[in-house]
Amino acid sequence: MPFSSLTDPADLARAYAALEAVWSEVKSTIPEQEHDKERRRIAYLVAGFAPIALDEEDLKQNVLLHIRQDALA
Template sequence: MPFSSLTDPADLARAYAALEAVRNEVKLTIPEQEHDEQRRKIAYLVAGFAPMALDEDDLKQNILLHIRQDALA
């Protein structure tokens, strides 16, 4: 479970909100059959970036930047 390392309820809420925000941002660019896999990948990115994020928006922007850079590679 990607969010198992987050114990603070506020951090968990921020992580889930960022997960949904990022998913909504990239959903239309991903084929429907890949949505579940993409959600899992985003969840792990959220868990990894969460400790360094200033707030939910910063977390979202860092993940989107990572996804976009990864797509270019």
């Protein structure tokens, strides 16, 4: 479970909101057969960046930046 390390309810809510926000931005760029795998990968990225994020928007932007950098590599 990607968010199992998050114990604070506020952090958990922020992580779920950021996951939905990131997913809504990238979903259309991902082949449908890869949706489940990619959404899970994004959830793990959100969980990893959550402890260092200033707020939900910062969390979203950090994950999107990582995804975009990954796509260029």
